[in-house]
Amino acid sequence: MGTVRRYTHPARLQPLWDAIVSIRNQRQVPNRERIAAFMKRKSPGELPTLDETLRLAIQDNCVYTKTSKGHKGVKAGVEQESYRAPDSDLEGDGHDWYCFECHENGDVILCSTCHRVYHRVCLKEEFLEAEVFSCPVCAVKNLLQIQVEEDDVWRQSYLCFRKMDLTIMEAKAKEQEYQSLEDVVGAVHNPLADLARQMLRDCLYDIAEIRLCSDCYRMSNEKADKHWFCQPCDPPHELVYAKQKGFPFWPAKVLRIHENMYDVRFFGGYHER
């Protein structure tokens, strides 16, 4: 019933394009060998999946193959297969390529009333039961459909408690008008606010980090001195020797204990947070 609109994961496509474009800019032919060398330097994590990504990206028409002759060195005049990124905008067909809920590739179903597409697993059962699929955003949008014509601006005031958009939110944030998390969450109730939903997810992630330890959060973001990770929090974390599979016992601080499971952050080396 579904259809695959994109085989390649969006996060894999971008480093591949970066490689091809950069190699082309150096006036060289982007063959597999050069792309692999570029990835090894810039995105080592993508290297093991390179062949798979190339195959999928070609299937998606996001990368093209080209047979060309080398200009330089031992490859001069020798025919070789190489890769190209698209050089013009893609003509859309009215639907998105990635799931609106998780933003990933794969088998999706298309909303009959808007451009959005969804993985089945990303939808609640009630949406899958309908004969013609109309997505969660459309469902709420129809509920709150407001025809705002010049002379009927009053309608908006009867249906929406308060007009809200990101510009207004930014201004309010600058004026320090938000006192609690609920003030912000309320703004995202508007289903049209796609951007706001993404922002909410990012904020909730950060809030979870802050709840874990506000000192750790502040210090990991400020990184005021290079020993920020060693600064004690208030109250300080318990220090332990912990062990991760495949690694020796190592000093760490305990961020939280949940049913005998210890969430720890290890000392030494490089820290994100």
Ligand SMILES: [Zn+2]
């Ligand atoms: Zn999804």
Ligand SMILES: [Zn+2]
């Ligand atoms: Zn829709």
Ligand SMILES: [Zn+2]
């Ligand atoms: Zn802490």
